[in-house]
Amino acid sequence: MCMGQCARFVGLSLITLSLVCIVANALLLVPNGETTWTKADKLSLQVWLMAGFFGGGLMVLCPGIAAVRAGGKGCCGAGCCGNRxxxxxxxxxxxxxMIGAIYCVSVSGTGLRDGPICSTNRSWVSPFKETKGSYLLNRTMWGLCEEPPNVVTWHVTLFSLLLAASCLELVLCGVQVVNAAMGVLCGDCRKKGAPE
Known part of the structure; x- marks a missing residue:
């Protein structure tokens, strides 16, 4: 596969993954799809750190766009510097x-380990924080959360999605660093006059 084609594929994948992260982070702000519980004391710190919006989202969207552009014709066409x-x-x-993806991986992993803030016996606490993530394997514990409804499922699903997407982003950004570095040193492998 040509370095330019590889850059385009990686770029389009990064753009898609960054949009997934942005949407997942936005959904974390509205537990169970309702704005009733969107208050600072009713959402965990990891939700407010906006790792999916900033780290896995905007900080990965830029390299995605840059990689797609790198897969096109360079400033000088196929001549002097090509796509370098x-x-x-x-x-x-x-x-x-890669830095943004690492930020998203670390915050998402911590969010999964600590669990959501929810109403338990009429007080808003983080009942799973001391379990160090063992609540993930014990679904009977999830019943500790009375409000918002299904908050543990919501929290675990979205943070797992963020974690998986940001791990893929980290790998793809690493691939693009190597691919683009080879493109700088060797030039684009497409022949003169090849279509974008």
Missing amino acids: CRMLRSVFCSALG
Whole structure:
């Protein structure tokens, strides 16, 4: 596969994954799809850190766009520098994307380990924080949360989605760093006059 084609594939994948992260983070702000519980004391710190919006979202969206552009014709076409300028920009953007993905992985993992804040015996607490993640394997414990309804399922599903998406983003950004670095050193493998 040509370096330009690889960059386009990776870029489109990163754009899709970043949008998934943004939507998942937005849904975490409205437990059970309702705004009734969207208050600072009723959502966990990991939700408010917006790792899916900033880390896995915007910080990965930029390298995705840069990778798609790197897969197109360069500033000089197929002539003097080919795509090397855009490939070099993609190296730096992808490195930034890796930082964002790492941020999203760490916050999502912590969010899964600590669990949601919910109403238990009429007080809003984080009942699973001391379990160090063992509540994930014991679904009977999930009944401790009275409000919001189905909050544990909501929390676990969305943070798991964020964790999986950001792990993929981390791998794809790493692939694009290597691919773009090779593109800078070797130039684009497409022949002169090849379509974008």
